Amino acid sequence: MGxxxxxxxxxxxxFARLGEEVARIGSADWVHVDxxxxxxxxxxxxxxxxxxxxxxxxxxxxxxxxxxxxxxREAIAYVEAGCGSVTFHVExxxxxxxxxxxxxxxxxxxxxxxxxxxxxxxxxxLLPELDMLxxxxxxxxxxxxxxxxxxxxxxxxxxxxMSRHGLETWLQVDGGVSLExxxxxxxxxxxxxxAGSAVYSADDPDRMVAELRATAAAATxx
Ligand code: DX5
Ligand code: ZN
Numbered sequence: 770m771g772x773x774x775x776x777x778x779x780x781x782x783x784f785a786r787l788g789e790e791v792a793r794i795g796s797a798d799w800v801h802v803d804x805x806x807x808x809x810x811x812x813x814x815x816x817x818x819x820x821x822x823x824x825x826x827x828x829x830x831x832x833x834x835x836x837x838x839x840x841x842r843e844a845i846a847y848v849e850a851g852c853g854s855v856t857f858h859v860e861x862x863x864x865x866x867x868x869x870x871x872x873x874x875x876x877x878x879x880x881x882x883x884x885x886x887x888x889x890x891x892x893x894x895l896l897p898e899l900d901m902l903x904x905x906x907x908x909x910x911x912x913x914x915x916x917x918x919x920x921x922x923x924x925x926x927x928x929x930x931m932s933r934h935g936l937e938t939w940l941q942v943d944g945g946v947s948l949e950x951x952x953x954x955x956x957x958x959x960x961x962x963x964a965g966s967a968v969y970s971a972d973d974p975d976r977m978v979a980e981l982r983a984t985a986a987a988a989t990x991x
Contacts, residue, residue, distance in 0.1 A: 778965035824851030907944030916945025928958025
């Protein structure tokens with residue numbers, strides 16, 4: 770397992786003041802940017818131009834989570850927009866191996882996401898192609914949903930498969946992650962934690978980032 774990283778999602782931040790909102794989480798490892806196309810999920814957010822402007826406004830690297838149908842064709846635009854990590858959904862990608870290789874070749878970390886009902890086992894052989902695997906712990910589309918405990922065995926299973934192959938692939942969880950649920954995720958083997966509403970509903974978002982980090986670290990040090 771890698772070191773603990775906290776990647777706040779700006780989905781529940783104030784979209785009219787995104788630059789300032791990102792400045793409130795200076796100690797974050799990455800800014801998690803939820804790209805939605807109103808087809809793969811019933812919600813619409815940012816496109817490459819917006820993401821590029823955001824990348825220019827902060828020194829924290831961007832972690833794009835593409836909840837879009839045409840990931841095969843559109844993902845590279847987010848690398849070019851300045852994202853250091855680009856995640857596509859395996860349920861959307863027509864050629865996930867080719868896409869992961871293209872993302873890496875374009876200079877970003879390649880990552881693949883699984884919705885709650887998508888098992889990890891069929892993708893065991895793909896793991897070496899990935900820098901990170903994202904296991905969704907809510908149905909993608911909206912912030913502020915309740916954490917799905919039923920995803921915990923899949924996190925454990927994914928970490929097992931990675932260890933078996935000697936991989937140090939990052940394992941990210943996204944959805945309903947809070948001070949209350951982060952320990953369970955960390956114990957199961959996750960090391961990269963997205964938190965949207967937990968961070969942006971806090972009075973001091975950067976302090977929440979530190980608390981989440983400490984709570985996850987405590988859960989893995991036992
Ligand atoms: C949901 C997004 C998440 C979301 C998380 O589809 O992928 O990144 O912003 O928000 P919380 O932490 O509130 O569940
Ligand atoms: Zn996300």
